[in-house]
Amino acid sequence: MEIPRVGHGITSPVSPCEDMIKNLSLEAIQLCDREGNKSQDSGIAEMEELPVPQNIKINNITCDSFKISWDMDSKAKERITHYFIDLNKKENKNSNKFKHKDVPTKLVAKAVPLPMTVRGHWFLSPRTEYTVAVQTASKQSDGDYAVSEWSEIIEFCTADYSTVHLTQLLEKAEVIAGRMLKFSVFYRNQHKEYFDHAREAQENKMLPSVKDNSGSHGSPISGKLEGIFFSCNTEFNTGKPPQDSPYGRYRFEINAEALFNPKTNLYFGDFYCMYTAYHYVILVLAPGARQVMSSASSGCPHWTSLTTAS
Secondary structure, eight states, X not given: OOOOOOXXXXXXXXXXXXXXXEEEEETTEEEEEOOOOGGGOSSEEEOTTSOOOEEEEEESOOSSEEEEEEEOOGGGGGGOOEEEEEEEEOOOTTSOTTSOOOOOEEEEXXXXXXXXXXXXXXXXXXXXXXXXXXXXXXEOTTSOEEEOOOOOOEEEEOOOOOHHHHHHHHHHHHHHOOSOOOOOEEEEEEOHHHHHHHHXXXXXXXXXXXXXXXXXTTOTTTTXXXXXXXXXXXXXXXXXXXXXXXXXXXXXXXXXXHHSSTTEEEEEEEEEEOSSSEEEEEEEEEEOTTOOOSSTGGGSOEEEEEEEEO
């Protein structure tokens, strides 16, 4: 893969980037994070004859890839040697703080037939909104580039983890699982106000709520599945749940057999690291088709958190 010869940098239609070039193998694509002004670049010259990409289309979107295509004036198409793609993560104040930095990314690709697949888990996060703009370029004999104007800016959102990605997470969870311990109860910790509200306003029931966005950013259950969250962590020395919980001082416990028995359907939901010595597994427990539930709240799915030491 060739590294484009540039002067001070490549301009961006959205935001400036850091002054560096990353030569990463991605088929015909490489990353270029640069900063600069096109009119001042010694390595990039403006050429009006090069067509500006029009009517940009994004499709076949996954959690870490997408296909991009556009329309162009065919007059100068044979002169185009490269495409410059400006990819930026949209501003999101609630983004997962454990994920990689929100840095703008320049993709330099050889001019290949469209649609072109852009793939890379190191610069694409699942379930994340991005903006993209495209520029056509022609490499000159001296190594410099003539470029078109930037196209319009298009927005799109990446998808959740696919079944393939979830299977990979499940396999990682099985590998990292250490010593297995029996547990006898599921428990739920909350503040006093939560349980008071359940008694007084919810007929002494804990009602389902939507799974929050904690855990892996691409987990398909986050922000979608309704249920009640329980933990089943067990201490090695006592065989009982830990005394402390970050969710509150008050605890509700239920015998494990009441939620997890031969009639229960069990689904893998997520596996993630909190950047400590522990990893977390999220499992979804749902009643079987023939199982009769005693109350309305107990008929909903439950997700439970298992903790494993790395």
